[in-house]
Amino acid sequence: MYDKTVRRRxxxxxxxxxxxxxxLTVYFGEPASGGLHAIQRGAQEVLAPIEEGASRAxxxxxxxxxxxxxxxxxxxxxxxLKDEVAQLREDLAQAQTAEREAEQLRGLAGLPKxxxxxxxxEPVTARVIARSxxxxxxxxxxxxxxxxxIEVDMPVIAHGGDGGGGLAxxxxxxxxxxxxxxxxxxxxxxxxxxxxxxxxxxxxxPTVGDPSDMLLDFIEKGRPVSKDTTVITSGSRSDxxxxxxxxxxxxxxxxxxxxxxxxxxxxVHIEPFADLKRMDFVQVLxxxxxxxxxxxxP
Amino acid sequence: MIPGPASVLxxxxxxxAGVVIQIACLVQIQVLGGTVDIMPLVVAAVALYAGSVPGxxxxxxxxLLADLALGGNLGASSLVxxxxxxxxxxxxxxxxxxxxxxxxxxxxxxxxxxxxxYAAVSFMLSIDAPVSLLVVREMFMTVVLNALIxxxxxxxxxxxxxxxxxxxPGPRGRRDSAISSxxxxxxxxEV
Numbered sequence: 036m037y038d039k040t041v042r043r044r045x046x047x048x049x050x051x052x053x054x055x056x057x058x059l060t061v062y063f064g065e066p067a068s069g070g071l072h073a074i075q076r077g078a079q080e081v082l083a084p085i086e087e088g089a090s091r092a093x094x095x096x097x098x099x100x101x102x103x104x105x106x107x108x109x110x111x112x113x114x115x116l117k118d119e120v121a122q123l124r125e126d127l128a129q130a131q132t133a134e135r136e137a138e139q140l141r142g143l144a145g146l147p148k149x150x151x152x153x154x155x156x157e158p159v160t161a162r163v164i165a166r167s168x169x170x171x172x173x174x175x176x177x178x179x180x181x182x183x184x185i186e187v188d189m190p191v192i193a194h195g196g197d198g199g200g201g202l203a204x205x206x207x208x209x210x211x212x213x214x215x216x217x218x219x220x221x222x223x224x225x226x227x228x229x230x231x232x233x234x235x236x237x238x239x240x241p242t243v244g245d246p247s248d249m250l251l252d253f254i255e256k257g258r259p260v261s262k263d264t265t266v267i268t269s270g271s272r273s274d275x276x277x278x279x280x281x282x283x284x285x286x287x288x289x290x291x292x293x294x295x296x297x298x299x300x301x302x303v304h305i306e307p308f309a310d311l312k313r314m315d316f317v318q319v320l321x322x323x324x325x326x327x328x329x330x331x332x333p
Numbered sequence: 334m335i336p337g338p339a340s341v342l343x344x345x346x347x348x349x350a351g352v353v354i355q356i357a358c359l360v361q362i363q364v365l366g367g368t369v370d371i372m373p374l375v376v377a378a379v380a381l382y383a384g385s386v387p388g389x390x391x392x393x394x395x396x397l398l399a400d401l402a403l404g405g406n407l408g409a410s411s412l413v414x415x416x417x418x419x420x421x422x423x424x425x426x427x428x429x430x431x432x433x434x435x436x437x438x439x440x441x442x443x444x445x446x447x448x449x450x451y452a453a454v455s456f457m458l459s460i461d462a463p464v465s466l467l468v469v470r471e472m473f474m475t476v477v478l479n480a481l482i483x484x485x486x487x488x489x490x491x492x493x494x495x496x497x498x499x500x501x502p503g504p505r506g507r508r509d510s511a512i513s514s515x516x517x518x519x520x521x522x523e524v
Contacts, residue, residue: 047386051393051415058397058408063458071407078401085349086357086402093358100362165356167403168370170468171455174404208404215404222455222462244468313361 067187067208076210079176083213087164087178098135099128136315142194143318146201146285153281153324158192159183160318164213170244173221174204177317180212190268190280190320191216193309201285201308202226202268203317214319218311219286220246228286229269230303235260236269239286239305246311249287251303258301264289266305281323340497344379344391347493351375352398366467367474370444371486372399372410374479376418377443378490381436382498385422392418406458413450417443440483441476448472 062071103124143160146152161179179185185206193203204218219226220241228239228251235258237251251266266289270282287305351371359369376395380388396410421443424430430439452472 044386048389048415048419051389051419052412055393055396055408055412055415058411059406059458060408062407075401075404075407078398079404082353082402085353089353089357093354097358097361165403166360167405168355168360168368168372168399169451169455170471171452172403172405176403224462241462243462243464244471245465248465250463312363 072208076208079208079213079215080180080210083164083176083178083210086176087162090162090164094132095125095128098132099124102128102131139194139314139316142200143192143316146192146194146199146318152285153283155322156281156320156324157184157322158318158320159185160316161185161214163315163317171222173218173224173241173246173311174207175216175218175314175317177214177216177319178212179319180210180214182211183319184321185209185214185319186321188279190284191317192284192320193311193314193317195308195310199285199308201287202280203309203311203314205279206319216317216319218246219249219307219309220311226280226286227269228266230254230260230289231265231267233258233260233264237300237303239266247306248290249305249307251289251305253300254303256301260289260292260301260303262289262292266303281320284320337497340387343493343497344387345394347375347379347490348391348395348398352395352402356399356402364478365474367471367478369478369482370447370475371479371482372396373414373417373443373447374440374483374486375490376414377421377439378436378487379494380418380421381425381430381439381487382491382494383422384426385419388418388422389415390418392416409454409458410451413447413454416450417447420446434484436483436487437480440487441480444476444479445472448475 058071061069065071140160143158159179161177161183163175164178165176167174177191187206187209189206191203191205192200194200202219204216204221204224206214207217208215217224219239220243222241222243224239224241226239227236229236230251235254237254240250240252242248242250251260254260266286268280268282268284268286270280285308287307289303290306291304293302293304351374355371359371362368372395376388376392379391392414393411396412396414397407399405399410400407421439424439449472452468
């Protein structure tokens with residue numbers, strides 16, 4: 036009886052582990068149009084309404100906790116007023132939610148009018164309904180899909196915390212009513228970029244675990260890069276890193292320049308314009324558009 | 334060996350609720366640089382109260398649902414959470430812990446094992462980018478936060494699972510009954 040139990044237990048473990056490894060192997064081996072990817076897209080389609088409902092339902096709760104966390108140290112209310120303050124907090128959280136959403140939407144609407152931004156990109160605004168729970172995979176799910184004209188590899192922009200905004204990522208999977216956006220902070224991300232107005236070109240790569248610090252790599256040491264200058268998508272294509280983004284989308288601001296003596300290239304730290312941790316809305320650029328005259332470098 | 338429909342329904346709803354609440358809500362609440370992750374807690378709770386086989390199965394399906402919902406590498410979360418569920422379940426079967434505070438170390442160990450193993454799997458699946466030390470802080474904070482919410486979370490899970498369990502969980506004031514306590518697990522899936 037004991038042996039049978041042990042055998043059954045080990046067999047169960049073996050089956051689940053083998054299934055997991057089998058799934059991983061097949062998933063990595065098949066193209067994006069393969070069976071498992073199709074099942075994944077179908078599951079996302081089915082789960083999207085649940086996620087969207089949960090996301091909306093929990094939003095006041097989330098905002099209340101985040102808001103409470105932000106101001107916790109600064110508060111010193113009178114004990115008699117606590118009940119009233121609790122009620123005010125709830126009202127304020129709802130008001131801030133509405134204000135934050137309005138601000139993000141205003142920022143998103145204004146971004147394509149930026150003088151550097153490519154024109155005619157036909158942006159589609161979408162709500163973020165789910166996010167990846169780990170730092171190793173940085174992706175979000177949005178509530179617009181094929182039915183809104185969204186396709187794989189389309190660039191995605193997001194509003195920034197300081198009122199601006201910039202590149203957030205690209206669409207990597209799309210179903211009828213939802214799409215998955217892989218963010219520029221995902222470990223697999225690499226965006227060809229250029230520093231404005233210096234013109235130095237490189238590849239923007241993420242630092243896993245720190246979404247506020249990205250690296251602009253492969254810049255020749257001879258090209259000077261100044262702090263606080265703007266980095267935009269270069270729109271270039273190369274064998275290793277193919278840029279799917281049109282030229283001129285703002286990515287971030289240069290915060291630090293490393294130039295090691297022995298290195299051929301200098302490494303530039305940039306802070307992304309898009310607030311990737313707290314975005315509620317994004318815009319998918321459904322057309323490549325045309326670059327502005329201002330981003331044509333000498 | 335086939336679990337009863339009531340057991341499957343209860344655990345299935347726990348998995349669905351856990352994954353949806355995690356990806357739609359909790360992941361956006363930052364506390365000291367970390368977030369609560371209830372997915373390993375769901376798996377650990379089922380494993381602690383029902384044993385290794387239900388624990389491993391819950392881990393597999395929780396991971397599968399998470400990967401399906403988010404478009405992640407299909408199988409990666411399943412692999413890690415299967416191991417977490419099995420390990421916690423074996424701990425239950427071998428030690429039969431009776432102390433009321435058991436959920437805290439179990440939650441911390443399960444979460445720690447999950448975040449470390451997931452990081453290892455991610456590295457094996459060709460992480461090419463540099464890794465910030467902040468990711469270590471985030472992992473540590475997730476373990477701490479999960480340990481902090483372990484008691485109410487496991488109490489809720491026990492309440493939800495109780496009708497489907499073969500053995501009533503909870504403190505009994507004895508630790509040496511691992512072998513003699515009879516089969517454990519969910520109804521229809523005795524171990």
